[in-house]
Amino acid sequence: MPDSNWNPIRQLIRQRDKKVFAPLLIAAEQVLSTALGRQIRINEVERLTQRGRRNLLLRCLTDPAPNLPSSFILKKIETKVYNPEDTASWETMRFFKDWVGAQFLSTISRRSNHSPHCYGGDRKLGFSMLEDLGTHSSLVEPLLAKDSNQAEKTLLKYATRLGQMHSDTIGRAAEFEALFHSISPTAQMSSLHMTSQAARLPIQAANGLNQCLQNLQARLESLGIQAESGLAQELASIVDAITNPGPFLAYVHADPCPDNEFDTGEELRLIDFEFGHFGHALIDAAYPRMIFPTCWCAGRLPHSIISQMETLYRTELSRGCPEAQDDSLFETALVKICGFCLLSTLIRHLEDALKRDRNWGIATVRQRVIARLEAFIDTSEQFAQLPRLRGMSSNLLELLRQRWPNTPQLPLYPAFRDR
Numbered sequence: 001m002p003d004s005n006w007n008p009i010r011q012l013i014r015q016r017d018k019k020v021f022a023p024l025l026i027a028a029e030q031v032l033s034t035a036l037g038r039q040i041r042i043n044e045v046e047r048l049t050q051r052g053r054r055n056l057l058l059r060c061l062t063d064p065a066p067n068l069p070s071s072f073i074l075k076k077i078e079t080k081v082y083n084p085e086d087t088a089s090w091e092t093m094r095f096f097k098d099w100v101g102a103q104f105l106s107t108i109s110r111r112s113n114h115s116p117h118c119y120g121g122d123r124k125l126g127f128s129m130l131e132d133l134g135t136h137s138s139l140v141e142p143l144l145a146k147d148s149n150q151a152e153k154t155l156l157k158y159a160t161r162l163g164q165m166h167s168d169t170i171g172r173a174a175e176f177e178a179l180f181h182s183i184s185p186t187a188q189m190s191s192l193h194m195t196s197q198a199a200r201l202p203i204q205a206a207n208g209l210n211q212c213l214q215n216l217q218a219r220l221e222s223l224g225i226q227a228e229s230g231l232a233q234e235l236a237s238i239v240d241a242i243t244n245p246g247p248f249l250a251y252v253h254a255d256p257c258p259d260n261e262f263d264t265g266e267e268l269r270l271i272d273f274e275f276g277h278f279g280h281a282l283i284d285a286a287y288p289r290m291i292f293p294t295c296w297c298a299g300r301l302p303h304s305i306i307s308q309m310e311t312l313y314r315t316e317l318s319r320g321c322p323e324a325q326d327d328s329l330f331e332t333a334l335v336k337i338c339g340f341c342l343l344s345t346l347i348r349h350l351e352d353a354l355k356r357d358r359n360w361g362i363a364t365v366r367q368r369v370i371a372r373l374e375a376f377i378d379t380s381e382q383f384a385q386l387p388r389l390r391g392m393s394s395n396l397l398e399l400l401r402q403r404w405p406n407t408p409q410l411p412l413y414p415a416f417r418d419r
Helices: 008-037 090-108 141-144 149-170 172-184 206-220 232-244 305-318 327-355 365-383 388-404
Strands: 044-047 057-064 071-076 118-122 127-131 249-251 261-263 267-271 279-280
Touching: 008 044, 008 057, 008 071, 008 127, 044 279, 090 118, 090 127, 090 149, 090 172, 090 206, 090 249, 118 388, 141 149, 149 249, 149 261, 149 267, 149 305, 172 249, 172 279, 206 232, 206 327, 232 279, 232 327, 232 388, 261 279, 327 388
Parallel strands: none
Antiparallel strands: 044 057, 057 071, 071 127, 118 127, 249 279, 261 267
């Protein structure tokens, strides 16, 4: 284990922020030493995140050693109160989910690395130790630039990665839950099956989802949009798909936004697993089609690109989920998950959007609501599924266009505007 002698840089850190950095560095050395089977000493530390962010990221430089990395990333939760025993706390659970997700994917990869390698963590201090992949380049940069070829190439790597991750995790839910329990023994397994906080929907709790849908229907009726006969059955089928994924049960990121990828140049890896859980694989796969539901940089993609991405994704998924090769089964599942994405948007955003618009990243909320209505309607028509929900969506879309005449269409990402 590391000794207690401090070099000048570590002394400077201890004097500046003794309560935080000194214990972190000692504990980080212990985590790395245990994982790598030899004593690891941290010599220099570089802060990568600004103060006030949700997480603290430190690049830790270590003594050179043969066949070992010379730097690692320490990722620590930043919150006013962190109690590892309080698993009812969102802040506590987002830390555990992120740590367990990265460690789980580090141990099950069959063909390639789905995420930065995780060397372990410290539940008491609230940090994990990750592989240092260098300067962060994500999917955001090519989407917001003018090079459509580079954007397309990166999007296809993104789709491939999602398909590979889902394929590799099919049938491994028990391993994930066992790992989670070993790191957080007091966590309830039911709390692991929640969709992203941005959607605010407990996707494994059918009663909670049904109540949200009832509230949404009441709001739509107040706007003069009546439910068509058979809509209740379609909504029930969506709830059933979400709560009973069947052959599509896999580890899902649940927030695979363009900035939650790390492009190394040769491959793309996923990062930030704060919402990760075992659920319906197509929750991730539907993100490009449904305008990246939880992302600040939401934009539209050309239909041809979406088609290529879904073909690649489906090819990779089929390696672990042969049922994905069945056109009827896959397309029915895809439309239902797109319906879920739309309903999530309406449940969270419609009420406020009716009162006022607001900016969220590079688009407004009203632009997102209209774009996802359009996306679901197109998907429903393409695969001839969920006609009653499509009818309700069409009626709502017409009403909103009348109410929001000055809301511009959500544009294509800049990379594809000149194609």
